[in-house]
Amino acid sequence: MNAAKRAEIFRRLKEDNPEPTTELEYQSVFELLVAVILSAQATDVGVNKATARLFPVANTPEAIHALGVEGLEQYIKTIGLYRSKAKNVIETCRLLIERHNGAVPSTREELEALPGVGRKTANVVLNTAFRQPAMAVDTHIFRVSNRTGIAPGKTVLEVEKKLVKFVPREYLLDAHHWLILHGRYVCKARKPQCGSCRIEDLCEYKAKTSDD
Template structure:
């Protein structure tokens, strides 16, 4: 895909949604960190249902430690892998208290050192909580980037590198939200909704579907 076509796609996505953000519900960086960690192999909807009850009780590392792993499990047991996730939430909370004064660090290495936090989670936190131009590549972004030919890559790391290279600076902070939402609601996995897609004319996917 050429530079001009990418620019047109980004402009259309921006015009349709000028201020995109995550669908995870949070009110501070720590809540975001926990929510993103819980969302691994789970839907944002399921995470929001759990955190709607968890965060009023514990939305700081100190309060989370008071709950303990068993306490956290009672709130998140509707989420997949909840046992491991609860343990990681508590271990991470302890590190935040011991090493970072109970604050979420604005630092990639420090974030990735937390249990249950990988590159993707760190990218989301740095982008959404702190406004960094990072691009967290999940299954939706990987699919959309490859299917449209916007940024082709054999794995999520290669797609991330390509996106960081080809997306102009003015779009970098918001692009991962646009692509996630596009993959979640329009360019869906089984049968993309090409007929209702605002970038269909620019997309290079060869097997476009008819209007549903």
């Protein structure tokens, strides 16, 4: 795919959604971090239901740490892998208090040193909270990048690096959100809705569906 096609794809995605953001609900950088940790192998809807119960009771590292693992589990047990996630969140809260005065750090190295925070989670926080040009590649973005031809790659890291390299600079900050939403609602895994896709004429996917 050439640069002109990529630029037009993101121009249209921006035109349709000028200010995209995560569908996770949060009011602070810390709440975002917790929500993203909880969202691994879970839906944003499911995470939002759990945090709607948790955050009114505890939404700081100190308050969540005070709940303890078992206390936190009661709020997040509707989410998959909740036991391991509860342990990770409690330990992350402890480290935030001890190492960062309760604040969420803004560097990849410091974020990835926290339990439950891998490269993808760090990228989401860096991009969404700190507005850094980081690219969090989840299953949706991996699929869309390969299927359309925007940034094909065999691994998540390869796709991430190609996106950072190929996405036009003026669209890079919001590209993560546009791609994830496009994959979630239009370029679906089993049956992409090519007939109602805004970028169908630019997409290089060969097995396009004809109906909506």
